Amino acid sequence: MSYPEAVDALVRSAAASGVEISLKPPQGESTTFCEQVFGRPLAAAIAAHGYPHDAELPWIVEDLYLYGPDELSDRQAGYRSDAGEGRPSAGWDATQFVIADWAANPVTIAQDGVIHYARHGTGAWMYTRIVSDLPTFFLLLAAWLDYMRDKAGALYDDNFEIPDAIRADIRSKVVSMVDEADQDAACRFLLGEF
Numbered sequence: 001m002s003y004p005e006a007v008d009a010l011v012r013s014a015a016a017s018g019v020e021i022s023l024k025p026p027q028g029e030s031t032t033f034c035e036q037v038f039g040r041p042l043a044a045a046i047a048a049h050g051y052p053h054d055a056e057l058p059w060i061v062e063d064l065y066l067y068g069p070d071e072l073s074d075r076q077a078g079y080r081s082d083a084g085e086g087r088p089s090a091g092w093d094a095t096q097f098v099i100a101d102w103a104a105n106p107v108t109i110a111q112d113g114v115i116h117y118a119r120h121g122t123g124a125w126m127y128t129r130i131v132s133d134l135p136t137f138f139l140l141l142a143a144w145l146d147y148m149r150d151k152a153g154a155l156y157d158d159n160f161e162i163p164d165a166i167r168a169d170i171r172s173k174v175v176s177m178v179d180e181a182d183q184d185a186a187c188r189f190l191l192g193e194f
Helices: 004-015 029-038 040-049 136-151 164-173 179-189
Strands: 022-024 051-053 055-057 062-064 096-102 105-110 115-117 127-131
Touching: 004 040, 004 051, 004 136, 022 029, 029 040, 029 096, 055 136, 127 136, 127 179, 136 164, 136 179, 164 179
Parallel strands: none
Antiparallel strands: 022 051, 055 062, 062 096, 096 105, 105 115, 115 127
């Protein structure tokens, strides 16, 4: 699926869930940074169609924040670079750019376009592949919003655990569009189980 189709699907799913997502093209210096983050072809599609701006998606516990094109550069601080001095962070993979976070756990895009998730505070950055590209990531988020809306948040049993039947339902209804090799990681990402 193309970038415009995927981001439009995310906007529609968000609106149906009561979450407003506006699309904004990068401007000024953020245009150059977007090319560095996304690569020229995807950055051109983003410039033509827009990118989610100030998007907060309801998540399993806290919201998932998608950084807008004008804040991508600043949001690298604390991950790619030291927040105080701006030096590169020790142990951070320089091919990874932060595009979102959930509870300060970064979602990154690598220079090859693959989307990863990492957990902060573990002493070392370990990147887990979630999906193959940004359009698939946006489709995954759209499917997750649709699922959460249909379930009305009823994911847990009486012991505050997610039953196997719900996990199977999520795999079939939400992560089925993800490459088979990435489905386990995508499911764990959605459920905050990293």
